[in-house]
Amino acid sequence: MSEINSIEKEALSEKESAQAHGKCMLNRRKFLMYSGSTAAAASTISITLFAGTAQAETRQARVQGYPRKKIANLSQLKDHQPVSFNYPDDGKNTQAMIVKMGGVQAGGGVGAKRDVVAFSYMCTHQGGPLHNTYKHVGDQRVMGQCPLHLSTYDLRRHGIIVSGQAYQSLPQVLLEVEGDDVYAVGIMGLLFGRENNLSA
């Protein structure tokens, strides 16, 4: 069982308190924000990835560098209506969206039902715009097809490619919740067109 899964279970069992959210996201942030041994500048701490699995390993995790930016109020998000924002800065290739996916739980999801997620709007194949391509079919939630070359991403599964040509999963914006406020705190994956998410 992966750590993510156990965190989710743990969090859900702790009655959705703000404290539990915070704990969950802190853990998640540790989990997601590791970087390779080549990362130099950011301060790092040791964390255990994939605890309890065959792939368990200790890595240096980057825990700072990304801004903490408020992007939405939980109570104002409506099911299946994505809201745009820019992250990590307001420069090029930073358009992203946050969406509440109608009560369907997702990896990295926040909110009572873990159904609020945020992703980059730029296809990681060749930068095609994914605006207006959010779709919900049964309990599946996707972005795509990209108008350029038809790539589609699974929003329940950290932006994994469903079908298509992209070179990496759709970058997922990591979220934290404090009361009713939703904060973007990091990005998993490289934004199209950038050589470093934080280089603007």
Place this chain on the structure above:
Amino acid sequence: MTIDYYKPEDHAPLPPKNADVLTTACDHCIVACGYKVYRWPVGSKNGGKKASENAFGIDFPSNMLQSWVAPTQHSVVIHKGKKHNVVVLPDKDTNFVNTNGDSSIRGGLLAQKCYSPDRETRDRLKTPLVRINGKLQPVSWDFAIDVAAQVGRYIIDTFGEASYGVKTYSYQYIENTYAITKFALRHVNTPNFTFHDTPANVTSTPGFRDAGFDNFGPSYDDWASADTLMICGTDPYETKTVLFTQHIMPAIAKGMKVIALNPRETAGIAYINKMGGLQLDVYPGSDTLVLGAISRIIMQNGWEDKDWIKTWVNNKWESNSGFGQGTRNTPWQWRTTWGKFQTKGYEDYKKWNLKQKEYDPEYAAKKAGIDVKKLYKAAEWLAKPVNGKRPKTSIGIEKGFYWSNNTGNTNAISTLATICGTGGRPGQVVGRFGGHQRGGQGGGGYPRNKSAQKVPGRRRQALDTDRWLYSGHTCMAHVVGTTWIQSMAGSQAMAAKFEELVVKNPNQVRSNNKQDVIDTLKKRADSGGMVVIDQDIYLRDPIGAKFADIIFPAATWGEEDFMRANGERRLRLYQKFNDAPGEAKPDWEIISMLARKMGYDGFDWKNSNDVAEEASRFSRNSRKAFHMVKVAAHIEGKTLHQKMREFGTDGIQGPVMYNYKTGKLYGTKRLHDTTVGEKQFAMMGLEHGPEKANRYGKKMTHFNSQTGKVNIQKHPWGLFSDLWEWLSPRKDELWASNGRVNEVWQSGFDDVEHRPYITQRWPGNWVEINPADAKKRGIESGDIVMMYTDRLPVFTTTLLGVHGNDFQFSELMKNGYIKLKKASVSAIAIVTPTTKKGVMYGNFLDMKQPNNSLTVRVPDNISGNYNYKMGVAKVKKIGESEFKKDFRGMSFAPRNIT
């Protein structure tokens, strides 16, 4: 299940301005997009964000469609013994194929393929290995070659050349395939030889061959210039991605109609449907019925292309002519079934078609499980003139189609094409879309007359190497770059046979002494057992890991200069840009060492260019003839490889002609081009016919038949119907068909296990099941299911056929040559409407759970190919996978969401 999860990075280095830039092409699917490799030493400065600071000459962040480096496109490799960064990106400057610098997910990740001691590719084979005491032990090249050569020599001398089996890839570069076939066919001269995808060395598309169609005649822009494009048995978006995204897709947007013959609705078919296309979602193996019915509708309405038929279809006399050899000596007559396919021309075919009850549209539609109206609509789109103008129709096929009813389907589609006037004109082309790239170059002829297999009629048939092995006649299995077992039908039964002949034989090597090793392996052969040599880039299981006695580590893409062509015959040089791991050597070199040690001459090449230069003259009749490139190169004082390098990613399309007056080389846009005129001949310097070394064969302007015109063929359903009816699902069985997916296509040999990004998407074996079928069985997405059958027919014996029907399935069954075996495969269920009700679609080549275990192991009785798409199985839930609730791998979202 242990999975290397993908760990997304949030940065990637840009190549600096002074990075080395080398051209290559993708190693994977047939399309072979052009790529650039940027290389710079680790420790030197990376490129910067300003246009003046990076190798792309653009500012970062870059814009849509501009160059960008994803973290998965960078790797650290060893070049000349030192660590270097490489970034492998689609070439934005190329003029052909992947115009706009487009790429697929497979090519996009090429950097991940490179050998890197710090990454998943670290487990490449690095030294020769010999199995001693049951374990593969590193040995020197001399040791391994000595053992292989002495044992091989002994086996050939003692048991005859047919006891030395060679099973090899057909595509992994011209230099290698030339060396391998020169060794196996010209020197060992064994009929126990075949390629990775077929049990016998036979044509993949018998109907095309007999009609006179080359498999790869068209150019990529041809596929985008029809009014109606019919696509049979493939989704080009998934399997020739850039041909679809850069050529077919824009044409659809501009109004090209598409008919897709395919039981599945994947992303590309969904796009086609969304744009108003027509999907003929037939049951596996029923295509011939559907095509025969469409042909009938066209003929009954008088929509056939009368002018084309008059000019380009063989009449009675032409059908019978054989260039002085007589009708009995043409390839299609060798197929034993005299009179079964041959017609006296169009009218004769029409008469035959109208007499067959199974080509009644109602009957055909019912058997195929589709609405009969679709057949009428298809006929209209393909052939009905609009305002007096015929639609231009092109037809492309691939494995879902020709691996279902190999002979019948390819006969029927050739005939339908011909009736529509398809073939030999821009926008009216017929061909295969293709699977792997075209890197085969024969270095010797196949010794058919040595084959122990004979079909009724006159000719011997290429040996079914699986049945030959199964019968215990193969003493040496020399395997080059293929899994053999998983990739052939009835895999589990085959694996059991390997185990019996190799592992369970009492003669197992127990000593490090070379002579002891040699003596033991000779004794193995003497006692009726089998010795296995495996050349590969990774240790494959089971052929290498469990069965091989000797393993040779091979160098591959990017580790040697190689030549190869794509699906429009475009030849390119794939340049070396990094060191092969350890002592790994390219296959041509391994073969040359072995051949010399076995006493064969003519293997004294110094480098891969030497091999290519020797091979060139044998390419002259081939669709990718490159001999004239060498001629031009030598006139200019260059080597063949040097000249090929100049063509960069644009390459040049074979056959290549050389104008001696102007010193220019000319590629061939399309084969069978009936529109080529005097001007073009003059441009190529061929106005007075082929000059000097130039060869201008019949296929350039005519078809590959005895007359240069098309043979219009019958496609008797009865040759296949007994198997099809017997196989059709009974009670709670479902069709168990299979195939591959976009993310893993012609790349399964390295990317599933060595690219975490792909592994997380497809972490285990899988099967698609229609929601209606799943519900009935209580199956949900993410469940682990077992597909199982006790009705797997296995054809076990090598036969000499005497009577006309000896190889017909029902006769083989009656005479006891077919054994019914059990097989079962487990997989993660994906419940999705993308697959037709009643049809399961499994993963074709899972290494642990090969779906081919469920595939009928009875080769097509005319062609000798397997019909891999045909199988039936029951299915039941046996558990739940971790992916049912965990979000970190797999995806169960349907692939047809548009």
